[in-house]
Amino acid sequence: MQTNDELFTRAQRVIPGGVNSPVRAFRAVGGTPRFIARGQGAYIWDAEGRRYIDYIGSWGPMILGHGHPAVLEAVQKAALDGFSFGAPTEREIELAEAIVALVPSVEQVRLVSSGTEAGMSAIRLARGCTGRSKIVKFEGCYHGHADALLVKAGSGLATFGHPTSAGVPADVVKHTLVLEYNNLAQIDEAFATQGTEIACVIIEPIAGNMNFVRASVPFMTRLRELCTKHGAMLVFDEVMTGFRVALGGAQSVYAKLIPGFKPDMSVFGKVIGGGMPLAAFGSTREVMGQLAPLGPVYQAGTLSGNPVATACGLATLEEIGKPGFFEALSASTRTLVAGLQGVARDAGVPLVGDSEGGMFGFFFARELPQNYGVVMATDKERFNRFFHAMLDAGVYLAPALYEAGFVSAAHSAEDIAATVHAAAQALAAKA
Numbered sequence: 001m002q003t004n005d006e007l008f009t010r011a012q013r014v015i016p017g018g019v020n021s022p023v024r025a026f027r028a029v030g031g032t033p034r035f036i037a038r039g040q041g042a043y044i045w046d047a048e049g050r051r052y053i054d055y056i057g058s059w060g061p062m063i064l065g066h067g068h069p070a071v072l073e074a075v076q077k078a079a080l081d082g083f084s085f086g087a088p089t090e091r092e093i094e095l096a097e098a099i100v101a102l103v104p105s106v107e108q109v110r111l112v113s114s115g116t117e118a119g120m121s122a123i124r125l126a127r128g129c130t131g132r133s134k135i136v137k138f139e140g141c142y143h144g145h146a147d148a149l150l151v152k153a154g155s156g157l158a159t160f161g162h163p164t165s166a167g168v169p170a171d172v173v174k175h176t177l178v179l180e181y182n183n184l185a186q187i188d189e190a191f192a193t194q195g196t197e198i199a200c201v202i203i204e205p206i207a208g209n210m211n212f213v214r215a216s217v218p219f220m221t222r223l224r225e226l227c228t229k230h231g232a233m234l235v236f237d238e239v240m241t242g243f244r245v246a247l248g249g250a251q252s253v254y255a256k257l258i259p260g261f262k263p264d265m266s267v268f269g270k271v272i273g274g275g276m277p278l279a280a281f282g283s284t285r286e287v288m289g290q291l292a293p294l295g296p297v298y299q300a301g302t303l304s305g306n307p308v309a310t311a312c313g314l315a316t317l318e319e320i321g322k323p324g325f326f327e328a329l330s331a332s333t334r335t336l337v338a339g340l341q342g343v344a345r346d347a348g349v350p351l352v353g354d355s356e357g358g359m360f361g362f363f364f365a366r367e368l369p370q371n372y373g374v375v376m377a378t379d380k381e382r383f384n385r386f387f388h389a390m391l392d393a394g395v396y397l398a399p400a401l402y403e404a405g406f407v408s409a410a411h412s413a414e415d416i417a418a419t420v421h422a423a424a425q426a427l428a429a430k431a
Ligand SMILES: *Cc1c(COP(=O)(O)O)cnc(C)c1O
Pocket: 113, 114, 115, 116, 117, 119, 142, 143, 144, 145, 204, 208, 209, 237, 238, 239, 240, 269, 270, 279
């Protein structure tokens, strides 16, 4: 057996930073990443045989917990029939039908393999449909690592963004406008000055890549009005929130708060693959008809709609569609967040939290942040100490203060209680 330290050293010889996605390297919190050997239900075990209650769930997909029997069976059966054909299969239709049935704004979907791919394709489609080049995104929202989306705000509202990654030419992001989340004045000004050139506004409606920040109802209402008025498309990036905050995604949450609310396009991932590489983007039949082979917007993929991945996603959607699923998941998640707030209060530590469905966030702060700047100004030192104390106690939280957490249906009341107990000890020790 090799220890986590040994594996990390070995990994760094052949994989940059030892990881295949940067957040896994624990750079934000320090320390050695845990190499995961297996998962079952609400738990994961590392290479040293230590068990953790898992609040990442592969960053969202594992909404049923690890190794759910119905999902395992579907995947095993599909694998026996073949891994990939490069030709259409019935299961792709079934998954598309399931998504369309659950999300009223979506009449057609195209399946792809990652959220990055889905987001990139959605933007191309929005540009193709509108014949416009400019796109609006918000600081702190992540839409995958396509070039045009790796961008931070310029110096003023009128200026376009700067690349946040080397290797992205300034020319490629010159059409991307980056605004502050929940800032009505900025979105008003952007549309007043450039409304005829904006193809789309892309947003995480409940942002999980800056911990957990909801778009306010006035902000979302204004975005909808401005997009409609100026002929821009409102693109909901529900890669994280889709089938996670509610069966109908974040758009079903906003539809309850804003009468008649619908986005123009939606991007899904994570839960719809149930842990396999699968994502999708969808819209009306008219919009989706602009895609190849019907229309002029090109998009394709060798492994798109993969037979094993679609089996995994379908089995997952079937389970989460059962009566009472989201009520129970939401209740567990609320109990966790209320528990964390309770023990923090007892310890005299400022901590606020929020959740929707099986997604949650907490901040070492007195008020829930409304944008990225405020999130990043919350107490990082305390978060990092807390993260490591929890990890030592066998609770695996997201290893960065700007990431959301995820509860699965496999988390029992005892798991939640054990987590809150560990938090009480972690916070008391530092009070
Ligand atoms: C995870 C995520 C993506 C990217 O998905 P990948 O499958 O990692 O490429 C895009 N948007 C949001 C909101 C995400 O959370």
